[in-house]
Each structure stands twice: as C-alpha cells, then as structure tokens.
Amino acid sequence: MELRLGISTCPNDTFIFMPIIHNFVDTSPFTFRVVLDDVEKLNGFAVKGILDVVKVSYGVVPKVKNKYNILKSGGALGYNCGPVVVSSGIFTVDELKGGKIAIPGENTTAFMIFKYFFGEDFDFIPMRFDKIITAVEEGKADAGILIHEGRFVYSNHGLNLLADLGELWEKKQSAPIPLGAILLTDKLKKEAKLLNNIIKSSIKFSRNNFEIVKPFVYRYTQQLDDDVIKKHIELFVNEYSLDVTPV
Known part of the structure; x- marks a missing residue:
C-alpha cells in the first residue's frame, strides 16, 4: 500500500524519517511517496486533506481533527526548544x-x-x-x-x-511545548499502531547509525554547522518523539 508522506526539511524530521524513506527499516506493507517542504506548506496540505501521513504544527490540529488522528510517534515536543x-x-x-x-x-x-x-x-x-x-x-x-x-x-x-x-x-x-505532530488520515486509523512502530524503528536506527543518516539531514538543513545540527536533533528528537502519550 502506497502512502503519501509529508515531512518538513528540518533536521529532526529528516533524522527521524530518513530510514523509512530510504528503506533502512522494514515498512511493510507500506511504501511511501514523500513530499519534503516547509511546515506551513504541510499545514496547508493537511487542511486540504491531500496527504496520508503528514507532519504539521500543533497550531493547525484543531482545523483538521475531522480528517486526521495524531500518531504517538515522530512528533516534536519538549523543553527548552520553543520558538x-x-x-x-x-x-x-x-x-x-x-x-x-x-x-x-x-x-x-x-x-x-x-x-x-x-x-x-x-x-x-x-x-x-x-x-x-x-x-x-x-x-x-x-x-x-x-x-x-x-x-x-x-x-x-x-x-x-x-x-x-x-x-x-x-x-x-508546566508542560512541554507542543510544536509538531505526525498526523494519520482518518481513513487509515486502523493502521496507527503499525505506523507508530515503524516510526519508532526508524528513530532507533538513526540514533544508532547517524553517519548513515547524516548526508540526508545535511542535504536539507539551512545550517551546516555540526554543533547546531546535533543540538537541534538532541533537543527535538526525545522521549516524546518515541511516544507522545506521557504528556
């Protein structure tokens, strides 16, 4: 089953999803047709309902709650990482x-x-x-x-x-700031558990194999400084990226 996946070009998204996009983890029974774009563009795609799995700002979630469900994995929440x-x-x-x-x-x-x-x-x-x-x-x-x-x-x-x-x-x-969520189209909500597990596997692969993931991350980032990229990933890819439900 081919799913239309939209993620942003920021380092946390490319870090999390690179193993999925380039088949370093098992994604069966799914394949992915990928759109990489600015998060506000992705917000607009979600409002129109044209992607199956999409990274969005939490600010747009109330506008699309009739079309999508929030996946537990892959999102961006945390402390000391706000705008x-x-x-x-x-x-x-x-x-x-x-x-x-x-x-x-x-x-x-x-x-x-x-x-x-x-x-x-x-x-x-x-x-x-x-x-x-x-x-x-x-x-x-x-x-x-x-x-x-x-x-x-x-x-x-x-x-x-x-x-x-x-x-x-x-x-x-007194809570982490909710920045970005991974949404799944309501039509595929029965697949949420499987997709959460695929995303978790992808995160674990990236953490254990950063040198493999690094070229993909650097291809899209606006900053090429190693320290900036590492700080970004460390802040934005955290325990809430694996499972948002503890919030």
Missing part, C-alpha cells in the same frame, strides 16, 4: 507594538503561542521560516519569530532575543 522572537535594535516586545513581525506561517504553533502571550497588535508578515533572519537583518521586518535551527544561530547574525516562547509556555503550562 524565539528576535530583533535588531529593539529589546522588548512592548517596543514592537504596531511594528512588523515576520512569522513562519499563520497556522504554526509559534504564531499561535506568540498571540497567546502578546496579542495581535502587530503587523504580521508571513514568510518561509528560513527567510526570517534575513528579513530582520535587512530591515524588512522589525522582528521575527524563529523556528527550527533559527533559535541556535540568531546571535551569529547580530540579533537579540526579545522572548523565548517555549520558556514562557513551560512556565505558564
């Missing part, structure tokens, strides 16, 4: 009121959490996540909300931290 708000020359979110903020998409968890804490009295500019640092550097936005590798490298670009949305969430909710 960050950065700027150049502005040092508090209060100074930003009415200003332009580059966001990685209106359906992203990052955007939902920003609005939860700071409201909507801003001029939000949606763009691909990997364009945000440049937009802030060039003055096209007064600030930006960074996801994925951005949280590790913004200081290298002379940007300063205005808010760590993950830290705010953890203090408010």
Whole structure:
C-alpha cells in the first residue's frame, strides 16, 4: 500500500524519517511517496486533506481533527526548544507594538503561542521560516519569530532575543511545548499502531547509525554547522518523539 508522506526539511524530521524513506527499516506493507517542504506548506496540505501521513504544527490540529488522528510517534515536543522572537535594535516586545513581525506561517504553533502571550497588535508578515533572519537583518521586518535551527544561530547574525516562547509556555503550562505532530488520515486509523512502530524503528536506527543518516539531514538543513545540527536533533528528537502519550 502506497502512502503519501509529508515531512518538513528540518533536521529532526529528516533524522527521524530518513530510514523509512530510504528503506533502512522494514515498512511493510507500506511504501511511501514523500513530499519534503516547509511546515506551513504541510499545514496547508493537511487542511486540504491531500496527504496520508503528514507532519504539521500543533497550531493547525484543531482545523483538521475531522480528517486526521495524531500518531504517538515522530512528533516534536519538549523543553527548552520553543520558538524565539528576535530583533535588531529593539529589546522588548512592548517596543514592537504596531511594528512588523515576520512569522513562519499563520497556522504554526509559534504564531499561535506568540498571540497567546502578546496579542495581535502587530503587523504580521508571513514568510518561509528560513527567510526570517534575513528579513530582520535587512530591515524588512522589525522582528521575527524563529523556528527550527533559527533559535541556535540568531546571535551569529547580530540579533537579540526579545522572548523565548517555549520558556514562557513551560512556565505558564508546566508542560512541554507542543510544536509538531505526525498526523494519520482518518481513513487509515486502523493502521496507527503499525505506523507508530515503524516510526519508532526508524528513530532507533538513526540514533544508532547517524553517519548513515547524516548526508540526508545535511542535504536539507539551512545550517551546516555540526554543533547546531546535533543540538537541534538532541533537543527535538526525545522521549516524546518515541511516544507522545506521557504528556
């Protein structure tokens, strides 16, 4: 049975799913036709219901709950790994009121959490996540909300931290920040247990064989620094990636 699989190009997704995509683990009775894209694009695909298994932001889950179920494995939750708000020359979110903020998409968890804490009295500019640092550097936005590798490298670009949305969430909710979920189309919900086990096997393979997985991860990442990639994977691929149910 061929399934349409959509994942993002961020290192945690490529790390988790590379063994599945390249047949290093047994995926029978499934084969996968893969789409790799920006997470906001994947959110849109989920809203349209055009993929069988898809990585999405938790922010979009309420919009697709009639089409999909959350798989236990493969998602991104955790501590100290949330989105960050950065700027150049502005040092508090209060100074930003009415200003332009580059966001990685209106359906992203990052955007939902920003609005939860700071409201909507801003001029939000949606763009691909990997364009945000440049937009802030060039003055096209007064600030930006960074996801994925951005949280590790913004200081290298002379940007300063205005808010760590993950830290705010953890203090408010006393829970890990829910960033990304792997969804399974409702039509195949009976296959959830098998797919969870396949994803777990894939994660275990990647952890034990990083040198095999590494070229695939590096092909898609926006950062090639070994330390950044390792930090990213260590933070985002954790016990909740194996099984989200302990939350």
